[in-house]
Amino acid sequence: MKKFDRFYINGEWVEAQGTGRFELVNPATEEAFASVRLGSREDVERAVQAARRAFPAFSATSKAERIAMMQRLIAGIAAREADLMAAATQEMGAPHSMRTHVTAGMESLRHSIAALESYEFESRSAHNHLVRREPIGVCGLITAWNWPVQSLCTKFASALAAGCTVIAKPSEYTPCSALVLTEIIHEAGIPKGVFNLIIGDGPTVGHAMSSHPGIDMVSITGSTRSGILVAEAAAPTVKRVAQELGGKSAHIVLPDADLEAAARFNVARAFFNSGQSCHAPTRMLVQRSQLETVLGYMASEVRKIRLGDPCDPATTMGPVVNKAQFVKIHTYIQSGLEQGARLVCGGPGRPSGLPSGFYVQPTIFADVQPAMKISAEEIFGPVLAVLAYDTVEDAVTIANDSPYGLAGFVSSSDPVQGLAVGRQLRAGRVFLNGASATASAPMGGYKQSGNGREMGVYGLEEYLETKAMIGFNPSAAA
Numbered sequence: 269m270k271k272f273d274r275f276y277i278n279g280e281w282v283e284a285q286g287t288g289r290f291e292l293v294n295p296a297t298e299e300a301f302a303s304v305r306l307g308s309r310e311d312v313e314r315a316v317q318a319a320r321r322a323f324p325a326f327s328a329t330s331k332a333e334r335i336a337m338m339q340r341l342i343a344g345i346a347a348r349e350a351d352l353m354a355a356a357t358q359e360m361g362a363p364h365s366m367r368t369h370v371t372a373g374m375e376s377l378r379h380s381i382a383a384l385e386s387y388e389f390e391s392r393s394a395h396n397h398l399v400r401r402e403p404i405g406v407c408g409l410i411t412a413w414n415w416p417v418q419s420l421c422t423k424f425a426s427a428l429a430a431g432c433t434v435i436a437k438p439s440e441y442t443p444c445s446a447l448v449l450t451e452i453i454h455e456a457g458i459p460k461g462v463f464n465l466i467i468g469d470g471p472t473v474g475h476a477m478s479s480h481p482g483i484d485m486v487s488i489t490g491s492t493r494s495g496i497l498v499a500e501a502a503a504p505t506v507k508r509v510a511q512e513l514g515g516k517s518a519h520i521v522l523p524d525a526d527l528e529a530a531a532r533f534n535v536a537r538a539f540f541n542s543g544q545s546c547h548a549p550t551r552m553l554v555q556r557s558q559l560e561t562v563l564g565y566m567a568s569e570v571r572k573i574r575l576g577d578p579c580d581p582a583t584t585m586g587p588v589v590n591k592a593q594f595v596k597i598h599t600y601i602q603s604g605l606e607q608g609a610r611l612v613c614g615g616p617g618r619p620s621g622l623p624s625g626f627y628v629q630p631t632i633f634a635d636v637q638p639a640m641k642i643s644a645e646e647i648f649g650p651v652l653a654v655l656a657y658d659t660v661e662d663a664v665t666i667a668n669d670s671p672y673g674l675a676g677f678v679s680s681s682d683p684v685q686g687l688a689v690g691r692q693l694r695a696g697r698v699f700l701n702g703a704s705a706t707a708s709a710p711m712g713g714y715k716q717s718g719n720g721r722e723m724g725v726y727g728l729e730e731y732l733e734t735k736a737m738i739g740f741n742p743s744a745a746a
Contacts, residue, residue, distance in 0.1 A: 270302035272443065275311060275467065276450045278318035279460030285310040286468065290440045295361040295587040295626040296578055304443050307468035312435065312476040315464040319406040319433040320482055322461025327403045327431040331384055334428055337458055338377050338384075344452040345374050345421075352417050355444040360413060361586035361626070362541065363578045369445075372707070373421030376723060379707040380425035383725045387429075389732075398737035403431035404508065405484030407731060408477035410470075410498065411446075412489045413439035413589055414544040414648075419489045420446055422707070422722050424453075424463065427487075430731035435464045435483065437474060441589055443467045470494060478502045478509075485510070485731065491646075492672075492716045510720030510730050512546070512712055514646045515674030518667035519549035520689060522660065522680040525701075527558060530679035531565035533702035534652070537677075539573065539630050542588050543597075543650035546717075547675040547697070547705070551643055553663045556656040563612055563634055563654065570613050570630050576622065587626040588649055594626040597649035601631055604642040609633040609653070638666055646672065660689065668694045673714030675699070696721070 274281040286308035291300050345352065349370045356362045356369045389401045407427050411419040416438060427434050438446035450465045466473055474494075478486050478501035485508040488498050495511040502509045521530045538548045554562045578586035588594055601616050614631030618624075628650055636643050636653040643653045657663040667676060676693035678700050680686035690698040696713040699705075710726035712718055720730050 269300060272302060272304040272447060272467070275307060275315075276454070276463070276465040277311075277315050278322075278464065279454070282314075284308075284467075285314075286472070290469070292359055292441075292444070293590065294358055295589055298591075298624055298626070301358060302444070304440065304467050306440065307437075307466040307473045309472070309476045311466050311468070312473060312480060315435040315466055316406060316480055316482040318461040318464055319435055322459060323403075323406060323433045326433055326459055326462050329431060331387075334431065335381050335384060337456060338381050338425065338428060340456040341453065342374050342377050344456050345370060345377075345449070348448065348452055351448050352445055355448050356416060356442070357578045357586075359442045359444045360416065360589045361578050363583045363586050365581055365583070366541070369415065369417050372415070372418040375707045376418065376422040377425045379724050380429045380728065382708070383728050384429040387725065387728060398740045400735040400737060401729070401732040402735055404731050404733050405432060406482060407432045407434045408480075408483045408486040409434050409436040410474055410477065410486065410488040410490065411436070411438050413442040414541060414546075416442035416445040417449060420449060422727070423487050423489075426722065426727035427731050428458075428462075429728050432485075432731050433462045435466060435477060437466055437468055437477060440467060440469050470497065474498065475501050479505065481505045483507060487720070487722075487730070488512070495718060508730075510722075511718035512720075512722060513674070513716065513718040514672055515546040515548070515713065515717050516551060516644070516646050516670050516672040517547055517549045517675040517677065517695065518551040518553055518670070518693070519677035519679065520553045520660075520663045520667055521555070521558075521562065522678065522682070522685060522689065523555045523558065524681045524685070525679035526681060527562050528565045529702070531562050532569045533679070534677075535566050535569040535630075537702070538652045539570075539585060539650045542585055542628070544588060544593075544648055546646070546648075549675070549677045550647065550652055551667070552652060552654045553657050553666060554654060556658055559634065559654070559656050563632070566632055566654075567613050570632065573630055575619050575627060575630070585630065585650070588628055589626070591626060593649065594628065597628050597647060597651060600642055600645070600647045600649070600651055604633045604636070604640065604651075604653075607640045607642075608635070609640060609642060610635040612654070614650070638669060644670070664689060664692045668692070671716040674717035
């Protein structure tokens with residue numbers, strides 16, 4: 269069994285100071301395949317000092333220099349795509365054919381390059397003041413296990429474009445893909461101290477990063493609970509905190525929509541990555557008279573899912589990440605049954621032919637009421653709640669009646685009506701008729717889904733401070 273005992277600090281692989289270990293279990297086999305050393309406050313301190321030393325020189329690099337670094341990163345990721353996917357498959361059960369785990373990370377880098385190329389860091393205001401945007405400093409990047417490559421690439425791309433130095437903490441459940449990505453970063457010639465990697469848990473390393481006075485900003489992707497803990501730890505040092513947190517996204521299918529297309533999209537999007545996506549449309553709102561028609565289309569689409577060994581090219585859905593998630597999802601499925609929801613497909617228990625592994629049957633419930641747990645709470649697994657509505661106004665009210673506001677979805681054949689409904693949804697991203705996500709558009713949430721934005725220009729600006737310079741003449745510079 270492999271042992272990972274080193275972190276990447278100041279451009280070198282160094283022995284971890286922490287003494288705790290975390291065992292990594294393949295969710296498809298339930299067998300341990302490696303263990304990692306967990307970091308300590310001392311590891312965080314070393315990384316902070318390295319990042320602070322590197323910041324003055326790196327923040328002064330030119331746009332062209334930083335763009336060249338990101339281009340080398342993209343080339344390096346492309347060259348080692350198979351290694352990154354193999355790591356994601358082993359540590360979280362992602363089907364090896366699901367290249368989105370890697371390609372989405374490269375797309376974030378490409379759009380950060382595009383944003384940086386046209387971005388003006390210094391400009392004149394309407395009142396003739398000089399306004400500068402400057403890198404905020406040392407940034408702590410805390411990423412989740414569900415998209416381990418894409419999430420880290422997205423954050424680092426924006427920080428790198430801004431001229432910041434970083435300390436990254438991937439989830440302890442998915443460190444292997446982050447270790448491969450760090451090797452790529454090293455080979456790309458990123459200057460020493462600009463990128464540092466520590467593996468650790470939230471209570472120790474996450475808290476040490478969030479509370480450290482030498483870290484100027486923390487960007488976290490994780491659960492709402494994790495985001496709150498980070499914000500609480502960060503408050504005494506008044507650092508910026510950007511949060512991309514939980515979701516319970518609603519998909520409103522308007523009566524004029526292509527019902528079959530809407531059903532196919534919702535099943536595909538909700539169960540993608542084994543349902544482990546915070547943007548997943550896990551609440552589908554259908555006009556009451558059309559409910560049974562839509563359910564028929566959905567059940568037909570679920571039958572196309574190929575659940576099984578993530579190393580099999582035919583597999584379209586693998587297991588969920590770990591036993592705790594497996595148990596949690598089944599608790600929600602049981603609550604749906606107990607609270608009176610109608611089981612359309614799936615349900616409790618492992619799928620037929622898969623006696624081991626953390627596999628969950630793709631599950632759809634109908635006759636769901638907004639107050640039911642499966643409708644109100646984030647499940648983070650392949651469980652979909654279908655709710656009936658009578659009027660479009662009712663649908664909007666139900667969709668917005670949630671503590672979350674990460675994404676919203678609308679299906680309609682009328683672009684005017686679709687736009688009108690989309691404008692009413694209290695969510696950071698709203699998609700019409702299954703439109704694809706893009707790293708050029710800002711990503712983030714309303715309410716308990718977080719604050720701040722990632723990707724493109726908006727992601728870049730999260731890592732910048734604004735300075736007003738009054739009475740200065742920029743032409744006076746040599």
